[in-house]
Amino acid sequence: MELIQYILIGVFLVATIVGYKLINNVPSRLHTPLMSGMNALSGITILGALIATGVALNSKEPVVGYIFGSLAIILAMINVAGGFSVTNRMLKMFGKKKEDETTIA
Amino acid sequence: MNNFILLSFSTANILSDSVYYVLCGILSVAVLVGIHLMSKVERAQLGNQISALAVALGVIITLIKNDILPLWLIYPGVIIGLIIGLILAKRVKMIQMPQLVALLNGVGGAASAIVAAFVFIELYDGVDFFGKVTASLAMAIGSITLFGSLVAAGKLHKVLAQKPVILPFHQTLSMGLLIILLVLIVLGGFFSFATSSIMLVATILIATAFGIVFSIRVGGADMPITISLLNSLSGVAAAVAGFAIGDVLLVSIGGIVGASGLFLTQVMCRAMNRSLMDILLGKTAARSSKTETELTPEVSEESEEQQVMINPEEVIKNAKTAIIVPGYGMALAQAQHLVNNLAKKMKANGATVKYAIHPVAGRMPGHMDVLLVEAGVAFDDVYEMDEVNNEFKDVDVTIVIGANDVLNPAARHAEGTPIYGMPILNVDACKNIVIFNYDLKPGYSGVENPIYKRKSGVAVIQGDAAKTIQELLNKI
Structure with missing residues (x-):
């Protein structure tokens, strides 16, 4: 194993532990937006999709790689864009000030 | 070919390695700050926006560092995904949130699996044992996430029957699939290019089967646990794909997502008094075979x-x-x-x-x-x-x-x-x-x-x- 691989394992452990600790402080009423926000973050794999597609395009047989790479880019992008945007939509509702108590239907 | 796919400038030398790693570190911290802000309702929206910005910047520095910024062929995919994602987010009703999250988990897992497959078939130069094993692990977790999530989303959206489906020897079957999968993942590290496409197909097929077998026996009440677990898996898939391609940001952020999903899974397990192992092995709360009368607690005789x-x-x-x-x-x-x-x-x-x-x-x-x-x-x-x-x-x-x-x-x-x-x-x-x-x-x-x-x-x-x-x- 190379040095970078040890570093990656270290980064993984630190991120997991620190992330776990911070998430512990999120109140349960925000668990749905938390989850959809985390879900959006898992679309970070867009980075991998972009790199892989780039490698494929520069290879000897770019077509198949390009098709699958683009598929990965589209899927990851749906994950990122949809996730962050719907989380924002939910949190906007939470941020709203109390509705006027006098409006009784 | 290169003249066609490349515009005539290169960005590879803009970011040195050390600057790039420092930026990755800063962006990882920004994501953690974003999560920290979510602990207060008033600041949660800001937290989410910081996380989103960190991912956007992550994309930009990755494009620069890997000299793919000028590859215009990648942008149609980015734009198509962006539009589909935004439309989904705008149209979804709040009662449909669980199936949207499940679906997004699934597509994220699929993207990670595809990225890993690129490494596995050695599209990259110099993929070593570590790279191949992590690639096959990421393919497996990504496929489980995709198909587990699709089944869960289908049940939530009532496209599939919501009742738990229990196959004969269900528990044995899922254990068996899991063991075969583990063997395939380890073996994946030893195979050379010539045979790796067979391994690739086998790994994805077995993982797909496991994802489906795992999810079909989940019913309504177990959904919160299942969704949380799949959320965790989508993060782990990204992190492991990050190991395979050697990308720091992918590893750190994937790890954070994995941890959050695991945390929520534990919260849900506690709330239902169930152990995570029981859920994994399929001892779900599916209506037991006991008759209704046996289940009925002694209601007052009079x-x-x-x-x-x-x-x-x-x-x-x-x-x-x-x-x-x-x-x-x-x-x-x-x-x-x-x-x-x-x-x-x-x-x-x-x-x-x-x-x-x-x-x-x-x-x-x-x-x-x-x-x-x-x-x-x-x-x-x-x-x-x-x-x-x-x-x-x-x-x-x-x-x-x-x-x-x-x-x-x-x-x-x-x-x-x-x-x-x-x-x-x-x-x-x-x-x-x-x-x-x-x-x-x-x-x-x-x-x-x-x-x-x-x-x-x-x-x-x-x-x-x-x-x-x-x-x-x-x-x-």
Whole structure:
């Protein structure tokens, strides 16, 4: 194993532990937006999709790689864009000030 | 070829390695800051925006560092995905959040699996044993996430039957698939290019089968746990794909997502008194083979005595303190706005009204809170189970809407039933209980709720909550 691989394992452990600790402080009423926000973050794999597609395009047989790479880019992008945007939509509702108590239907 | 796909400039030398790694570190910290801000409702939106910005910057520095910024062929995919994602996010109804999250988990897992497949077939130069093993692990986890999520989303969206599907030897089957998968993953490290496409197909097929077998036996009540677990897996898939391609940001952020999903899974397990191992091995709360009568806890023998129903209008009109217990039934009936109106009317009469939320109310963690906030309920009025559980005995009335198992006192003593040991809302301690439920059938667990048969202090109003609550509103 190379040095970078040890570093990656270290980064993984630190991120997991620190992330776990911070998430512990999120109140349960925000668990749905938390989850959809985390879900959006898992679309970070867009980075991998972009790199892989780039490698494929520069290879000897770019077509198949390009098709699958683009598929990965589209899927990851749906994950990122949809996730962050719907989380924002939910949190906007939470941020709203109390509705006027006098409006009784 | 290169002239066609490359514009005539290169960005490879803009970022040196050390600058790039420092930037990755800063962006990882930014994501952690974003999560930290989510611990307060007022700052949560800002937190989410910081995380989103970090990902966007991550994309930009990755494009620069890897010299793919000028490759214009990558941008159609980016734009198509962006548009589809934004449309999904805009159109989804709040009650559909669980299936949207499940679906997005699935597509994220699929993208990670594809990235890993690129490494596995050695499109890259110099992929070593570590790279190949992590690539095959990421393919496996990504495929499990994709197909597990698709089944879960299909069930939530009612495209698939919602009942748990239990195959013969289900537990053995899932264990067997898992073991084969582990063997394939380890073997994946040893295979050379010539044979790796066979390994690739085998790994993905077995992982797909495991994902489906895992998800089809999940029913409604286990959904919050399943969704949380798949959320965790989508993060782990990204992190492991990051190991395979050697990308720091992918590893750190994937790790954070994995941890958060695991945390929420544990919260859900605790709320249902179930161990994670039981869920993984398929000992779900699926209705056990016992007959209904066996599951029914001893309801008082002298049931010939007439049950005296309270008058719901009187009780609600006169109440000075009240707790509302909303369940998934309320969401199904789309009655949350009416419930909010009911609470407002009671408040106008001078009553204090609180909402009590059980951790597993709804189909994903925190789902009920989102539905209430959408209906305009102020979140100051919404309480978690532990915050209000001692107050039921003191309030004038408890109003239950479309909830059953989460307040079933049988959970305290009916050993051997699926809900035994599950923490519940102490609704039965209240002197007056008004229940709006579709029918009197047992909830998902299949255990009858003795509160319905209580001799006094209960009014049960059956039917579609949207109608029955409107009728009540007209009367008071």
